[in-house]
Amino acid sequence: MGSAQPVEPEQANTCGGNKVDSCGYSLPSASKSRGNVTNHKLPTTIAIAGAGLLGRLLAWQLHRAGISITLFEAGSFTPDAPQTTRAAAFTAAGMVAPLSEAVVSDEGVYRMGIFALQQWPTWFAQLPATDAPLFFNNGSLVVAHQQDTSELEQFARELGFILPGCKGYQHVDQHEIHHLEPDLHSNFHSGLFLSEEGHVNNREFLRLIGDVLIQSGIKICAQTPVEVLPGKIVTDSSEEHFDLVIDCRGLGAKKQLRNLRGVRGETLHVETKEIHLQRPVRLMHPRYQLYVVPKPNHRFIIGATQIESEDRSPVTIQSNLELSSALYTLSPAFAEARIIEMDTNLRPAFMDNLPKVDVQDGLISANGLFRHGYLLAPAVIENVLAHIFHRDEKIFGDLLN
Numbered sequence: 590m591g592s593a594q595p596v597e598p599e600q601a602n603t604c605g606g607n608k609v610d611s612c613g614y615s616l617p618s619a620s621k622s623r624g625n626v627t628n629h630k631l632p633t634t635i636a637i638a639g640a641g642l643l644g645r646l647l648a649w650q651l652h653r654a655g656i657s658i659t660l661f662e663a664g665s666f667t668p669d670a671p672q673t674t675r676a677a678a679f680t681a682a683g684m685v686a687p688l689s690e691a692v693v694s695d696e697g698v699y700r701m702g703i704f705a706l707q708q709w710p711t712w713f714a715q716l717p718a719t720d721a722p723l724f725f726n727n728g729s730l731v732v733a734h735q736q737d738t739s740e741l742e743q744f745a746r747e748l749g750f751i752l753p754g755c756k757g758y759q760h761v762d763q764h765e766i767h768h769l770e771p772d773l774h775s776n777f778h779s780g781l782f783l784s785e786e787g788h789v790n791n792r793e794f795l796r797l798i799g800d801v802l803i804q805s806g807i808k809i810c811a812q813t814p815v816e817v818l819p820g821k822i823v824t825d826s827s828e829e830h831f832d833l834v835i836d837c838r839g840l841g842a843k844k845q846l847r848n849l850r851g852v853r854g855e856t857l858h859v860e861t862k863e864i865h866l867q868r869p870v871r872l873m874h875p876r877y878q879l880y881v882v883p884k885p886n887h888r889f890i891i892g893a894t895q896i897e898s899e900d901r902s903p904v905t906i907q908s909n910l911e912l913s914s915a916l917y918t919l920s921p922a923f924a925e926a927r928i929i930e931m932d933t934n935l936r937p938a939f940m941d942n943l944p945k946v947d948v949q950d951g952l953i954s955a956n957g958l959f960r961h962g963y964l965l966a967p968a969v970i971e972n973v974l975a976h977i978f979h980r981d982e983k984i985f986g987d988l989l990n
């Protein structure tokens with residue numbers, strides 16, 4: 590590796606102690622997550638393979654630290670329509686839902702997710718101002734129809750089991766549901782309000798960070814599928830050497846990463862002025878769980894199926910019917926909504942559905958974010974940065990490395 594003296598990104602975040610969250614966990618503060626920088630040589634040239642969620646964030650952070658970055662992307666850098674190479678990051682609903690997702694994963698995912706809730710706003714404050722909001726933190730609401738109340742009760746029991754004593758959610762009755770979301774169907778009698786959850790306006794964020802990267806002058810090689818080796822990027826026609834290569838290819842790394850698989854997810858995007866939601870709403874149902882995430886300009890993302898298949902073909906009739914009819918039961922006002930997009934993508938997942946950061950000399954691989962890209966990217970990025978900068982404390986190293 591060559592030698593440089595990069596400036597650490599976000600040096601402003603170097604004060605303050607650990608906060609405790611509503612479940613009693615100590616949150617790593619930005620200062621603690623940084624730890625001490627030891628006296629190692631740092632890379633001067635880094636290649637990043639994949640310009641999806643992790644690739645863009647790392648390119649941005651490392652460029653800010655003064656390192657020369659080359660970013661390779663197999664598809665278009667600014668995809669404006671669904672395409673087979675488009676990053677899962679563009680299909681995602683962008684929810685940052687540590688409590689809801691703890692129920693389908695574990696307490697480690699919760700801990701990293703709570704970290705994300707503080708890290709995303711910090712990052713957004715460092716991006717250029719934009720008219721469209723990038724982050725919403727109005728919490729989320731979980732509801733079930735009366736005949737499915739047992740699903741809701743089980744969800745609450747599992748939350749209590751995984752996060753005992755957690756005060757981050759509260760039971761709400763019909764009146765409280767109406768107060769939170771007046772446009773929802775009036776027949777929801779019980780629900781859970783998870784007040785701390787948020788969601789990212791993810792396509793706007795990906796567009797904005799893409800613009801920042803283009804303007805920063807880093808080298809971006811779009812339509813360039815690559816293979817990665819320690820210190821080396823191999824394209825169809827050439828080989829290039831770097832001090833460090835970071836593999837952020839998501840499912841594109843499947844040939845190299847044993848046990849990585851794709852998990853199909855389908856979404857509908859609808860537009861209507863007939864209904865307003867303040868926050869994501871999840872519907873508990875015995876056969877499928879649907880969420881509706883409100884986006885700016887009267888748009889909503891309805892998702893998502895989760896199918897053990899690497900088929901990226903368009904949304905099936907069955908999935909469309911399930912998503913649409915569940916949506917209609919949330920509020921009949923959705924009947925007149927216009928379907929403006931249907932999208933399919935594959936979530937990159939290891940067998941345990943948990944992310945991993947693998948560090949070798951000259952090559953770091955960050956992958957397996959599954960359905961938790963926006964939820965876990967801040968933890969993964971800070972962990973990768975801790976390795977690159979040889980910080981003595983590798984944040985979430987017990988969970989990721």
Ligand SMILES: Cc1cc2nc3c(=O)[nH]c(=O)nc-3n(C[C@H](O)[C@H](O)[C@H](O)COP(=O)(O)OP(=O)(O)OC[C@H]3O[C@@H](n4cnc5c(N)ncnc54)[C@H](O)[C@@H]3O)c2cc1C
Pocket residue numbers: 638639640641642643644661662663664674675676677678679680681682683684685813814815816837838839840841842853854855856892893894933934935936937955956957958959960961962963964965
């Ligand atoms: C339907 C759906 C809904 C989701 N909803 C949420 C949600 O609400 N909240 C949440 O936290 N997460 C959600 N996710 C998960 C999230 O999208 C992923 O976890 C995240 O995008 C993974 O990030 P990544 O950077 O590893 O991969 P990606 O975002 O997929 O990016 C990988 C990039 O690498 C490029 N690439 C691939 N192969 C090569 C190659 N050989 N050379 C160069 N480039 C290559 C790809 O083109 C792509 O641009 C959802 C996912 C899906 C499918």
